[in-house]
Amino acid sequence: MMTSSIASPARPLPNRIPPEILCAQDYELLAPRCMELPSHDYIAGGCGRDTTVAANRSAFARWAIYPRLLRDLTTGHTRVTIAGKGYAHPVFLAPVAFQKLVHPxxxxxxxxxxxxxxxxxxxxxxxxxxxxxxxxxxxxxRWFQLYFQPAQEGTRDLVKRAEDAGYGAIVVTLDATIQIPSMRALRSGFRMPRDCVAVNLRDETPAASAPLGSGQSRIFQGVMRTAPTWRDLEWLLTQTRLPVWVKGVLHPEDAIALQSMGVTGVVVSNHGGRSLDGAPASLDALPAIRAAVGASFPLLLDSGIRSGADIFKALALGANAVLIGRLQLYALSVAGALGVAHMIRLLLEELEVCMALAGCATVPDIRPDALIGHHIPVDHGHSPC
Incomplete structure (x- = not known):
């Protein structure tokens, strides 16, 4: 992660919803006004040339929703049950780092x-x-997202702290061992502000980096030296009483192996396009993973969601719930807690509209036959609504 000795500039606390916000994605349009340009480019970008960032959005545009007629929707609701636990709705907030970049x-x-x-x-x-x-x-x-630390003691400490703080699950991210900044962020000159640090790791002592030998790769023998393996995941499952989810799954074979190991569920995710540039869209990977693990194994999905219609499509293709990432930061930058709450409310209302017009009274009613493969032109105008 790039760092700087410059503190982020003081910003007034946002405390109202701008009248221009008419739908959830409008927060994306207003966010550039509310944060520094390099920070915006870092958040909006993924890695490399942002190929996967674009793929995530395009994947949703390849599906259309069938309207259905004469259904009784008066008992409709969005409640879901995931891994035996009930939730008010299927809109979760993804783990997003360094949120002081956009709000004090x-x-x-x-x-x-x-x-x-x-x-x-x-x-x-x-x-x-x-x-x-x-x-x-x-x-x-509330759940806690975990990155394996170079030393087991550091990982174990984070897990214990999460347990003691009352988190209900551990979500271990495995697809982001190497993160390459996007060209967009590099060209903007992004540097992490001095006052925006990973405070959970302040007490950790970084592992010493062993020097590379002649002919060794700084990737294979360098960065990947401390990358987690299947043995590390097996160890983690013995270290906590909490359900363990794995985030960053795109291949059906990996999903099957994780299911066999006993993880609670997986998050179908490409890290919002921030890991491997050129990876498939999360939505494109979802149906094959659902087919591989069966109907009852819990699956969440993130990457590319901007509307209630996107959520409907993810649910139809096999997700039990979705995680909202970039929209979360955009709304936070525009209107703080009020903005994030309003963004969730808008997404839920948009989802409910889709459900009602598609004849789906409950989330389990949203099945693959609610969709038809169809290319919908992406609106590049001033309003996404």
Whole structure:
């Protein structure tokens, strides 16, 4: 991660919803006005040339929703049950690092929004607020996202802290061992501000980097030296009483292996296009993974969601719930906790409209036959609504 000795500039706390916000994706349009350009380019970009970022959005445009007639929707709702636990709705907040980049209170504001909207918040290892403070502000449905640390003691400590703080699950990210900044962020000159740090890791002592030998690769023998393996995941499953999810799954064979190991569920994800540039869209990978693991194994999906219609499509293709990433930061930058809560409310209302017009009274009613493969031109105008 790039760093700088320059502190981020003071910004007034946003405390109102701009009248221009008419749908959830409008937060994406207003966000550039509310954050520094390099920070915006870092958040909006993925890695490399942003090929996978574009693929994530295009994947949703290849599906259309069938309207259905004369259905009784008066008992409709969006409640879901995942891994035996009930949730008010299937809109979760993805683990997004360094939220003080866009708001002085960072993850605390997001946690307050999650509590108000009964949304499960997944807190990042790389949060800019301590995981204990986030837990105190969030609602009862809160999970902790884990990155393996170079030493087992560091990983074990994070897991114990999450357990003690009352998090309900561990979500271990496995697809981001190497993160290459996007060309967009590099060209903007992005540097992480001095006051935006991974506070959960402040007490950790970085592992010493062994020098490379002659002819050794700084990737294979360097960066990947401390990358987790299947043995590390097996070890993690013995270290916690909490359900363990794995985030960053795109291949059906990996999903089958994880299911066999006993993980609670997986998140079909390409890290929002921030890991391997050129990886398939998460939505494109979802149907094959659902077919591989069967109907009852829990699957979540992230990457590319901008509307309730996108959520409907993800649910139809096999997801039990979705995680919202970039929209979360855009809304936080525009209107703080109020903006994040409003963004969730808009997504839910958009989802409910799709469900009603598609004749689906409940989330389990949303099945693959609700969709038809069809290319819908992406609107590049001033309003996505």
């Amino acid at each position: 209170l960072g993850e605390l504001e997001t946690a307050r929004a999650a509590q108000v909207m009964d949304s499960c918040m997944v807190s990042s290892t790389l949060s800019s607020v301590r995981l204990e403070e986030i837990a105190a502000a969030a609602g009862p449905d």
